[in-house]
Amino acid sequence: MYHVEVLPNATTHLTPGWTYVPDRGFDPSKAAITPTIGRKRGIRDPGNRGDLSSRQTNAIIRHLAELDRENHKDVHIPVPVKQKDAATRGTRGKVTSNVRRILQSQKSFRNYLDDEEAALAQAAHASQRPPAKIAKSSLRRSSTPATTPSTSTPKPDSRRKQSTQQSAESLPQKHVPIDRAPTETKPTETTEPMDEENEESEENEEKEEKVKVKGLIKSEHDNDPLLRSYIPSAPSDRIMQALLSEPPLTYNAARAGPPVTMQSQRHFCCVCGYWGKIRCRNCHSRTCGLDCYKVHEDSRCGAFY
Amino acid sequence: MVTTKPRPSGRASIAKVQPLPDKTFIIDNGAYTMKAGYASDTPIEDETIAMSACSIIPNALVKTRENRVYIGSQINTHIADCNELTFRRPVEKGYIVNWEAQKEIWEHSFLDDKTARSKELRIVIPEETTLVLTEAPNALPALQKNADEIVMEEWGFGGYLRCMGPSLNAWNEVQSVFGDPATQKYDSIISPRECLLVIDSGYSHTTVTPLYKGQPLQRAIRRLDLGGKHLTNYLKEIVSMRQYNMVDEAYIMNQVKEAVCYVADDFVRDMEQTWKGNRKCGQLNPGDSVTVDFVLPDPNAGRKGFMRQHDPLLNAKKRKSALSGAGTETVSEDVLVLGNERFTVPEILFTPSDIGMKQAGIRDMVLQSLSVLPTGLHAAFLANVLVVGGNSLIPGFMNRLETELREVASAECTVRVRQPQDPIRYTWLGASQLAANRTEFQKVAITRQEYQENGSSWTGRKFAGAL
Numbered sequence: 001m002y003h004v005e006v007l008p009n010a011t012t013h014l015t016p017g018w019t020y021v022p023d024r025g026f027d028p029s030k031a032a033i034t035p036t037i038g039r040k041r042g043i044r045d046p047g048n049r050g051d052l053s054s055r056q057t058n059a060i061i062r063h064l065a066e067l068d069r070e071n072h073k074d075v076h077i078p079v080p081v082k083q084k085d086a087a088t089r090g091t092r093g094k095v096t097s098n099v100r101r102i103l104q105s106q107k108s109f110r111n112y113l114d115d116e117e118a119a120l121a122q123a124a125h126a127s128q129r130p131p132a133k134i135a136k137s138s139l140r141r142s143s144t145p146a147t148t149p150s151t152s153t154p155k156p157d158s159r160r161k162q163s164t165q166q167s168a169e170s171l172p173q174k175h176v177p178i179d180r181a182p183t184e185t186k187p188t189e190t191t192e193p194m195d196e197e198n199e200e201s202e203e204n205e206e207k208e209e210k211v212k213v214k215g216l217i218k219s220e221h222d223n224d225p226l227l228r229s230y231i232p233s234a235p236s237d238r239i240m241q242a243l244l245s246e247p248p249l250t251y252n253a254a255r256a257g258p259p260v261t262m263q264s265q266r267h268f269c270c271v272c273g274y275w276g277k278i279r280c281r282n283c284h285s286r287t288c289g290l291d292c293y294k295v296h297e298d299s300r301c302g303a304f305y
Numbered sequence: 306m307v308t309t310k311p312r313p314s315g316r317a318s319i320a321k322v323q324p325l326p327d328k329t330f331i332i333d334n335g336a337y338t339m340k341a342g343y344a345s346d347t348p349i350e351d352e353t354i355a356m357s358a359c360s361i362i363p364n365a366l367v368k369t370r371e372n373r374v375y376i377g378s379q380i381n382t383h384i385a386d387c388n389e390l391t392f393r394r395p396v397e398k399g400y401i402v403n404w405e406a407q408k409e410i411w412e413h414s415f416l417d418d419k420t421a422r423s424k425e426l427r428i429v430i431p432e433e434t435t436l437v438l439t440e441a442p443n444a445l446p447a448l449q450k451n452a453d454e455i456v457m458e459e460w461g462f463g464g465y466l467r468c469m470g471p472s473l474n475a476w477n478e479v480q481s482v483f484g485d486p487a488t489q490k491y492d493s494i495i496s497p498r499e500c501l502l503v504i505d506s507g508y509s510h511t512t513v514t515p516l517y518k519g520q521p522l523q524r525a526i527r528r529l530d531l532g533g534k535h536l537t538n539y540l541k542e543i544v545s546m547r548q549y550n551m552v553d554e555a556y557i558m559n560q561v562k563e564a565v566c567y568v569a570d571d572f573v574r575d576m577e578q579t580w581k582g583n584r585k586c587g588q589l590n591p592g593d594s595v596t597v598d599f600v601l602p603d604p605n606a607g608r609k610g611f612m613r614q615h616d617p618l619l620n621a622k623k624r625k626s627a628l629s630g631a632g633t634e635t636v637s638e639d640v641l642v643l644g645n646e647r648f649t650v651p652e653i654l655f656t657p658s659d660i661g662m663k664q665a666g667i668r669d670m671v672l673q674s675l676s677v678l679p680t681g682l683h684a685a686f687l688a689n690v691l692v693v694g695g696n697s698l699i700p701g702f703m704n705r706l707e708t709e710l711r712e713v714a715s716a717e718c719t720v721r722v723r724q725p726q727d728p729i730r731y732t733w734l735g736a737s738q739l740a741a742n743r744t745e746f747q748k749v750a751i752t753r754q755e756y757q758e759n760g761s762s763w764t765g766r767k768f769a770g771a772l
């Protein structure tokens with residue numbers, strides 16, 4: 001039998017009658033405006049109980065926005081007018097156009113962030129190679145932990161690049177005995193100076209390893225070759241330089257991702273804060289018991305969702 | 306030394322290179338407070354003396370109920386009635402966004418000779434002062450450019466350095482914080498100074514910044530969009546739903562938060578303790594009960610808010626005295642009873658999923674940060690975790706963080722999570738240490754002349770470390 005499976009990728013296939021659209025997961029910034037998950041989906045596949053309905057996601061997003069507010073109401077607090085404006089300026093000449101523009105700007109952080117996102121997207125779109133690469137790599141780095149440091153610093157010398165990559169590759173296996181090292185360096189043996197460098201760095205690593213072992217917590221198994229614990233040695237100087245010279249991530253890329261260790265979500269009683277064991281039929285908020293459920297039903301059921 | 310000139314007009318070429326001005330003024334410009342003051346001229350020997358030069362000034366414009374507007378430090382001195390205060394903060398999400406308001410607060414606090422009276426905070430001649438301004442990690446380039454242009458073109462500081470706040474902590478004497486002897490033999494390769502994982506939990510967010518030799522490893526910086534503001538608002542929301550309507554009382558709820566909140570080391574146990582069923586039984590003696598009362602401030606009586614042990618019979622007493630008509634004192638006070646609110650509120654920093662947020666808590670954020678770094682560094686970073694920022698002052702915070710990190714770190718790694726004496730001003734102190742180290746400082750800071758010659762985009766590249 002044939003089995004056709006569409007692998008998830010970023011492209012969109014336009015086919016008459018239907019469309020494959022990449023599912024990029026949940027994007028909170030967009031969901032607030034246009035919920036991507038249809039309301040009816042919850043009815044259509046009821047097996048998917050673990051996921052939140054779009055209604056609930058929107059409620060959470062609204063709640064988070066609420067927590068992010070400075071004041072409960074929108075207020076405008078004008079800067080108090082000074083009496084002698086000219087006197088304080090006095091010695092300092094006149095305002096430059098940059099300063100005037102910045103001071104008069106009423107943009108919020110949201111506006112600046114949108115501007116930057118738009119600029120990045122455009123850079124990725126319009127000019128083909130260089131900016132797209134930067135934008136992509138910075139975006140990618142956030143989601144998938146790359147083990148090799150990307151050599152984003154442009155170096156015309158390709159040999160150097162190779163060597164850094166190689167030393168990075170050899171990182172996960174630093175505890176490999178040294179006598180295996182020649183086999184590893186084989187492909188690059190044609191270039192002599194590099195070989196020396198490699199050996200040097202390895203020597204360094206070895207030295208560091210010895211030094212580092214002292215910092216470990218001692219246990220009775222330290223003499224047992226199987227149970228002995230060792231910390232992988234510190235990376236070489238060159239890797240560190242490459243890491244240090246990387247450009248900063250974008251604001252969105254630096255946001256912490258979803259939790260690594262998935263714990264089941266805890267629910268709390270919306271009335272008293274104790275564990276939420278009972279879910280209200282109408283509004284899905286939780287209560288801890290009949291007492292609180294009665295309070296909830298009488299007063300605020302449906303008021304918040 | 307330097308003759309005071311009016312700013313050189315246009316491209317008046319000055320033949321000799323001007324050095325950085327000797328005086329260095331540091332502003333650690335947080336969203337909630339600014340930490341500001343002059344750096345000491347000599348290398349710092351005693352941290353407490355150096356720290357005394359640093360003042361904490363609220364970074365906000367405040368409007369009272371009577372529609373009066375107060376600026377910066379006036380909030381602490383001029384406002385008697387702290388009900389229904391509304392705030393305008395120039396710093397949004399940790400970054401200076403609104404320079405109109407920020408300029409007003411800076412001028413009021415540092416530059417205006419009528420309002421900035423104290424010698425420690427007055428910048429007399431900006432041309433003869435070097436300004437060190439901190440910023441949160443991953444700032445938007447547009448906002449960085451704005452900051453550079455305003456600082457150099459509006460006030461014309463003689464020297465200027467804009468740098469990432471958490472990275473300044475590496476300049477401090479962190480060895481003493483970690484209890485290491487000042488000179489260790491084996492740390493000649495990786496010393497705490499070289500590898501330091503700074504967790505900065507502030508007003509707008511919590512960030513993790515791994516520092517290698519004082520420089521940030523950009524790819525591993527992570528941010529959790531929860532900070533002190535969210536805790537206050539969350540507490541406010543809960544209390545408003547369960548007890549009094551406090552939605553307009555962010556200032557008071559912040560006081561309540563600072564007084565009562567703690568991070569539970571055993572969440573489940575504390576939750577069971579505060580269950581209302583237990584309360585009725587009275588099986589716990591009131592001494593070690595979690596539940597407390599917070600007496601709200603009373604502006605009419607000039608009383609401040611304070612916390613005290615929970616008194617389950619308070620309501621009954623009140624009713625009684627109201628009936629008998631005696632003792633108006635107990636009747637007039639308003640009390641918030643705080644049970645599980647005390648620890649469920651700060652808990653969201655560790656378990657953001659409690660409020661439905663899809664971000665990792667602090668512990669997982671540290672793991673995510675380390676996962677993009679070479680494995681060889683993990684042990685060094687985990688052994689040198691430094692926590693700064695106001696949220697680390699919540700009781701139990703440090704304990705909980707260390708326990709959580711210990712659980713996930715591999716068994717042979719040492720995990721040390723430490724907090725400096727003053728986690729709020731520690732970043733400022735680090736900047737002061739950097740300024741005292743003249744050779745290093747001159748490498749990173751720029752002079753006014755350099756700005757005028759090269760412009761703001763060059764400045765941006767310089768501070769990004771690209772030059």
